[in-house]
Amino acid sequence: MRSKIVNRQQLNDIAIKMGLRKLTIYDKYNSFLKISQIFGNTLEALVGAVYLDKGYNRTKLVHKRILVPYIDLEALETVEMNHKNKLYGWANKNGKTLEFELLEEQMDNGRRIFTVGAMIDGEMICSGKAFNKKDASQIAAQQAIELLGIADGNKD
Numbered sequence: 001m002r003s004k005i006v007n008r009q010q011l012n013d014i015a016i017k018m019g020l021r022k023l024t025i026y027d028k029y030n031s032f033l034k035i036s037q038i039f040g041n042t043l044e045a046l047v048g049a050v051y052l053d054k055g056y057n058r059t060k061l062v063h064k065r066i067l068v069p070y071i072d073l074e075a076l077e078t079v080e081m082n083h084k085n086k087l088y089g090w091a092n093k094n095g096k097t098l099e100f101e102l103l104e105e106q107m108d109n110g111r112r113i114f115t116v117g118a119m120i121d122g123e124m125i126c127s128g129k130a131f132n133k134k135d136a137s138q139i140a141a142q143q144a145i146e147l148l149g150i151a152d153g154n155k156d
Contacts, residue, residue: 008135011040014070018043030109083141087118090150096120100137103127118144 015021016039024042043066051059084100091098097120104115116136117124126147128139144150 008037008040010071010076011043012037013040014066015039015043017070018066020046083138083145086150087141087144090145090148091120097122100140102133116140120144 020039020042024039026038047059047062047066050062088098090096099119101117101119101124102114103117103124106113106115111131113129113131114133114136115127115129116133116139117127118137118140119125126140126143128136128141128143130136130139
């Protein structure tokens with residue numbers, strides 16, 4: 001459960017719900033930053049700053065002020081976090097070959113950005129971009145799950 005709460009995407013969603021997008025100074029014209037985890041990183045930095053400035057006991061209040069209002073713990077219990085495993089399970093069940101392929105590695109403002117494609121039976125069905133290959137492949141898998149209707153069980 002802890003890993004679901006501190007997941008990159010979850011932290012990003014919480015930060016946006018909290019309004020950190022409005023408070024974060026970033027290059028609004030950089031299209032990659034719009035899909036990155038910059039706001040989740042901002043949230044982590046904020047919690048770290050509270051810890052360094054006020055100590056552990058005051059930081060525990062973050063639970064009451066951040067986790068409780070912005071996370072539905074019951075709904076989070078049912079969330080599938082490893083999209084690649086779910087997609088591999090679907091592929092095995094349906095006799096499909098699933099591979100993830102590094103499509104591109106580029107530099108953007110001194111940071112590497114990886115693009116990974118989800119390939120089913122040799123055909124790329126979608127891709128994901130992130131600052132590391134693991135996250136890029138998870139993003140690609142999540143998009144594939146949505147595209148194939150696997151998440152709601154429409155297409156087995």
